Amino acid sequence: MGKVKFIDLFCGIGGIRLGMEKAGFECVFSCDTNAECQKTYAANFGEAPQGDIRAISEKDVPDYDVLCAGFPCQPFSISGKQKGFADDRGTLFFDICRFIKEKQPKVVFLENVKHLIHHDGGRTLETILSKLRAIGYIPEWRLLNALDHGVPQNRERIIIIASKDKTFDFKAIKTLKRPVLVDFLDKQGDFEFLETDAYTLIENPKIQKQSGLYFVGYRNKSIRKAGVRPGTEHLSRVHKQPNRIYSVMGTHPTLPSQETSGRYWILLPDSRVRKLTLDECFSIMGFPNDFVRPSAVGEQYKQIGNSVCVPMIAAVADALNEQYFSKGIFINDAYGNIA
Secondary structure, eight states, X not given: OOXXXXXXXXXXXXXXXXXXXXXXXXXXXXXXSOHHHHHHHHHHHSSXXXXXXXXXXXXXXXXXXXXXXXXXXXXXXXXXXXXXGGSTTGGGHHHHHHHHHHHOOSEEEEEEEGGGGTGGGGHHHHHHHHHHHHTTOEEEEEEEEGGGGTOSEEOEEEEEEEESSSOOOGGXXXXXXXXXXXXXXXXXXXXXXXXXXXXXXXXXXXXXXXXXXXXXXXXXXXXXXXXXXXXXXXXXXXXXXXXXXXXXXXXXXXXXXXXXXXXXXXXXXXXXXXXXXXXXXXXXXXXXXXXXXXXXHHHHHHHXXXXXXXXXHHHHHHHHIIIIITTSOOOBOTTSOBO
16 A cells, blocks of 8 residues: 655645655655755755646646645735735635646645735635635634744744545644754854844843743844834844844744845853854754755745744644544545545
8 A cells, every 4th residue: 555645736845745754645746936946855855846836737747635735925924015816926826726626635735824814804714715615625724833843933824724524623733842942053063143242132031921932132233224113223124023132042933034144143041142053944944954955045044934844744744644544545536536
């Protein structure tokens, strides 16, 4: 008996594939339009993803049991322009539906940014759920946090699971004790430290109970000039987040795809402040140490910010296995019949 098969749409550098394979699933198809992501994916999995999903016939894709898609988040992200379905990338969801209708997989596994929940007053999410219902699926969604799956990053993402058989039980997903950033740091390397006059530490910092974030200070550098309100001089013009320093005795904020220079500053136990390394960024996303990264540094920061938390995907995949595939291997034929 073979493994349960899945396809990896909008695959990026392969974070979803790593998580699914960790749970024992087998990838039979992938696609992504980004040439650098294709290069990274090929370097790690031995095959180059196909390109634009809009140019791919759903009839030409091998049969599969699970459709996975981390579809483009920029149309719904609070960091973007939030145009949703008015953005060409937002309409790619309907290409996903085209694939679903053709192959009728047992399970659909979608991932996107937290803000999808609130986009257009909740109407965007309801459109997605309604469309899945219209083509014969029972969708369920939850907001999951990478923090609950063994990495020290406060990264919330919406996960949508739809099945033709039964509602997915999100409560069955196993979680882990929340770690702290200090345990994920490189012991040695070419670190970039800040001089003591380049930053200001705040008095009596407090760790946030829910997120584990431990904001302790900020760089003494005004990034934005025009239209800046008092007290916001340290906001980045890129992703609208404070140019803050976080203690390694807490967790790290979400790594964004827009920060291509990696300006993530951390306070060490010895009271020095340095930049989080690119290796550490991949580590707190759950990527393995031997993951091959052929792209330039700026592109790597973009790739990891656009990716998924691998252990979180693996935890969801384990639950999928348990709830839908534990009694045997299910392979859909071209007409959606279970063999």
